[in-house]
Amino acid sequence: MEYLSIVLAPASLLAIVVGTVAGIVIGAMPGLTATMAVALLVPFTYTMDPVLGLMLLGGIYCGAMYGGSIPAILLNTPGTPAAVATAIEGYPMSRAGRGPLALKISVVASFVGGTVSVLVLLLFAPLLARQALAFGPAETFLLALMGLAGIVSIADENTSLLKALLAGVLGMIIAVVGTDAMSGSLRYTMGLVELIDGINFMPALIGLFSMIQMLELAGQRHASAIDTSTLARAQRSEPMPKGIGRYMALGSGTGTVVGILPGEGATIAAFLSYNFAKRLAGAKARFGHGAPEGIAAAESGNNGCVGGSLVPTLTLGIPGNSVAAALMGAFIIHGMIPGPDLFAVHADKTYPFIYSLFIANAVFLLVGITVAPYLARIALIPPAIMVPVISAFAVLGSYSLNQSVFDVYLMIGFAFFGLILKKLGYSLEALILGLILGPIAEGGFSQGMIIGRGSPAIFFQSGIAKVMWVVILALLMPPLIGHARRLLRPGDARKPRP
Amino acid sequence: MIARATLDRLVLAGFVVLAVLLWSSTADYSGIAQKTSAKYVRFLAGSFGILSAAQLLMSWGSAGPEGPLDLFGRAGRFFGLLAALIAFALVFRPLGFFLPAAVFIPLVALLLGYRNYAIIAVSTAGVLLAVWLIFVQLLSVNLPGPTF
Numbered sequence: 190m191e192y193l194s195i196v197l198a199p200a201s202l203l204a205i206v207v208g209t210v211a212g213i214v215i216g217a218m219p220g221l222t223a224t225m226a227v228a229l230l231v232p233f234t235y236t237m238d239p240v241l242g243l244m245l246l247g248g249i250y251c252g253a254m255y256g257g258s259i260p261a262i263l264l265n266t267p268g269t270p271a272a273v274a275t276a277i278e279g280y281p282m283s284r285a286g287r288g289p290l291a292l293k294i295s296v297v298a299s300f301v302g303g304t305v306s307v308l309v310l311l312l313f314a315p316l317l318a319r320q321a322l323a324f325g326p327a328e329t330f331l332l333a334l335m336g337l338a339g340i341v342s343i344a345d346e347n348t349s350l351l352k353a354l355l356a357g358v359l360g361m362i363i364a365v366v367g368t369d370a371m372s373g374s375l376r377y378t379m380g381l382v383e384l385i386d387g388i389n390f391m392p393a394l395i396g397l398f399s400m401i402q403m404l405e406l407a408g409q410r411h412a413s414a415i416d417t418s419t420l421a422r423a424q425r426s427e428p429m430p431k432g433i434g435r436y437m438a439l440g441s442g443t444g445t446v447v448g449i450l451p452g453e454g455a456t457i458a459a460f461l462s463y464n465f466a467k468r469l470a471g472a473k474a475r476f477g478h479g480a481p482e483g484i485a486a487a488e489s490g491n492n493g494c495v496g497g498s499l500v501p502t503l504t505l506g507i508p509g510n511s512v513a514a515a516l517m518g519a520f521i522i523h524g525m526i527p528g529p530d531l532f533a534v535h536a537d538k539t540y541p542f543i544y545s546l547f548i549a550n551a552v553f554l555l556v557g558i559t560v561a562p563y564l565a566r567i568a569l570i571p572p573a574i575m576v577p578v579i580s581a582f583a584v585l586g587s588y589s590l591n592q593s594v595f596d597v598y599l600m601i602g603f604a605f606f607g608l609i610l611k612k613l614g615y616s617l618e619a620l621i622l623g624l625i626l627g628p629i630a631e632g633g634f635s636q637g638m639i640i641g642r643g644s645p646a647i648f649f650q651s652g653i654a655k656v657m658w659v660v661i662l663a664l665l666m667p668p669l670i671g672h673a674r675r676l677l678r679p680g681d682a683r684k685p686r687p
Numbered sequence: 688m689i690a691r692a693t694l695d696r697l698v699l700a701g702f703v704v705l706a707v708l709l710w711s712s713t714a715d716y717s718g719i720a721q722k723t724s725a726k727y728v729r730f731l732a733g734s735f736g737i738l739s740a741a742q743l744l745m746s747w748g749s750a751g752p753e754g755p756l757d758l759f760g761r762a763g764r765f766f767g768l769l770a771a772l773i774a775f776a777l778v779f780r781p782l783g784f785f786l787p788a789a790v791f792i793p794l795v796a797l798l799l800g801y802r803n804y805a806i807i808a809v810s811t812a813g814v815l816l817a818v819w820l821i822f823v824q825l826l827s828v829n830l831p832g833p834t835f
Contacts, residue, residue, distance in 0.1 A: 207821070233822060236829050351742045355702065358735045362709065365728055372720035377712075400772075407768040407799060408760025573801035574810050577792040580768065581814075584775050585784050588831065597776040605769065612758055613695050634730070635723035643722050 195541040196548060201244055205545050208245040209552040212252020217260050217268045217567040218575060220406055223253035223455075225399040227515040229582050231522065232391060232589040239523035240538050244545040246519050250512055251549035254455060254492045255299040259561050260568035262291045262484070263419055268568060271455035271494075274463040274487035281479035283419040288562070290427040294481050295488045296557030297429070298437045302489030303550040305441035306448060306496025310503075311543050317504040318529045326640060327647045330633030331657040333626040336507040337361075338664040339450060350672045353616040360623020361630060363388055371635050383595040390624050391518055392587040392596040396603030397617045398511060400583045404608055406572045417569070436466050436485040443486075444493020449500045454510040454618070455491040462490025496546065503531050503539065506629060511618045514625055522590065691756035692746060699743040706736030767798045783831045785815055 195201060215226040226249050234242025257269030262279030275295060282291040324332065337357050366377045367387025378384040440462035447458040466486030467476050476483055498509025499516070506527035508514035520527055523538075531539045556564075587600035607617055641647030648654060709732035716725035759765040771791060778787050792811040801807060823830055 207825075236827065349742070351738055351745070355735065355738045355742065358731060358738065359702075362705075362731050362735060365731065369716070369720050369724050371723045372716070372718050374717065374720065376724075404765060404768060405760070407795075408762070408765035410757075410760050571801060571806075573796050573799035574806065576768065576799060577795035578810070578814050580772060580795065581775070581784075581788045581791055584772065584779065585788075585830070588776075588779055592831070594776055594780055597779065598773075601769065601772050601776070609694075609698075609758060612756060613691070613698060631724065631727050634727045638723045638726060639719075 208248025209252040212249035213256035216253035216256020271491040278483035298488035302492035310496035326636035333630035356619040364627025392600040400604035440489030444490035448494035448497020702739035
């Protein structure tokens with residue numbers, strides 16, 4: 190009850206509403222993602238009350254995951270990558286004059302997915318956090334390796350498996366810069382005092398996930414015209430189709446589970462849920478031509494990721510996806526290190542934050558039902574206006590945390606070199622995951638080596654360590670075997686790889 | 688424009704060199720760091736070197752038709768934005784956020800080819816006003832100001 194009263198205080202409700210509405214607006218803008226929004230705003234919450242700051246960011250996360258579906262349905266322009274599956278079914282429905290139904294299904298499914306996943310977070314995160322109390326340095330190191338092993342699942346058609354791993358290890362190498370915690374000596378700082386405390390991961394996050402998108406938009410050769418004809422077309426109101434609930438349940442479950450897996454994001458959750466729905470549905474032929482079931486599954490799937498991704502983030506300090514990584518940054522700058530302490534020492538901040546996600550889901554449900562069709566016009570904001578505004582925020586956000594212009598240069602550097610790596614097929618999600626996991630891994634490794642008196646056997650001794658090795662192997666082997674098979678297949682071996 | 692495969696191999700070769708340098712740098716670690724941090728860094732350098740070399744070998748083995756890589760798109764706009772960002776950062780400390788942003792936003796909008804001056808002016812003023820109202824007034828965020 191005490192935590193509920195914190196959430197229901199006027200200031201908290203205002204932060205949640207502002208965050209959620211801002212999230213919907215950002216999510217509705219093509220090219221802007223939830224990660225970008227959260228990464229950009231984390232530094233601004235530094236001087237705020239921690240609970241209010243976290244609630245604001247949580248609202249943005251929930252709102253942005255839903256917001257992407259509005260222009261996807263009405264303009265065939267997904268606001269976020271996770272809304273692509275929604276556009277496949279939503280836009281044909283809008284063209285057929287069934288836009289209001291598509292929007293209604295989308296917002297209700299997002300609400301159901303989001304609520305189920307936050308419920309899972311609320312029920313299971315404290316239990317998992319309690320298990321984490323048994324972790325010693327060796328297990329902490331293995332936990333970071335587990336997160337790194339999850340990187341292989343990030344590999345997709347644009348990112349080769351080895352390049353995903355390379356990006357992850359590169360992130361861990363960048364994290365080595367700074368003061369050596371064991372000896373106190375400086376490493377790889379090149380005489381720069383700004384690097385004594387290491388490379389701050391917030392400028393890196395803003396550079397890799399916000400500024401990079403602006404640089405890409407600025408250099409874009411051809412901007413495709415958006416078809417706005419559906420906005421003017423007469424749309425009829427319809428009741429929710431019967432049996433749509435089971436597709437929402439399917440998407441919610443899939444999204445939550447996918448969200449819990451390190452490295453897996455909302456896009457994968459949405460497409461996986463969409464494909465499951467396609468298999469489950471009787472009339473598969475309707476898919477691609479405006480099937481409401483597809484929207485229900487995809488939207489509940491991508492919002493289901495919200496709570497799921499926060500389970501490993503809050504309990505183990507392993508971000509479930511890039512948005513969760515940005516949120517983890519917010520917890521860290523407020524002195525709340527993810528792990529068991531969040532649910533014990535900082536329970537008065539963590540639980541209100543989790544409860545606030547329920548309210549954020551209710552806020553976007555209300556906004557979605559009342560004003561969604563008008564929000565689609567946000568997608569029509571010209572990139573030439575959006576780019577300088579977001580860029581100005583990126584500069585401000587990078588500077589604000591440490592009042593350091595060096596951090597701004599760092600952000601620009603990460604954006605520039607990150608763009609080159611991205612174009613060459615390296616996973617930026619893996620890079621940032623490596624940057625976050627690096628210090629955790631190094632701390633666990635070094636302490637483990639001291640306890641084990643220099644013997645690496647310590648990393649294999651305890652029961653938990655053995656189970657973790659099994660999980661790491663289970664995560665690594667299937668994609669590695671699949672990758673090796675593809676390479677050995679004569680036809681595929683000659684294909685150029687990204 | 689540079690060929691994708693060439694740039695890819697150059698980056699991977701750079702990674703191999705980085706891994707070697709990183710590995711050799713651990714010889715300078717002193718005291719307890721030699722038994723702890725140095726081993727960790729060698730683990731990273733070894734993994735990085737092996738993965739980079741494997742990817743490099745594979746890229747030679749799969750030499751298919753490779754087109755040029757369009758890294759920056761419209762280079763003028765891309766590097767213009769980059770230069771404007773650096774200029775923004777340079778004047779940030781003495782001038783704070785609001786004054787440089789009032790110049791940066793319209794300048795970049797014009798650089799990107801937008802010519803609706805009324806929209807540019809309204810957007811710039813609207814954004815700055817919103818930042819001041821939401822962050823400074825409502826959320827009490829301490830934004831840097833000019834230090835004349």
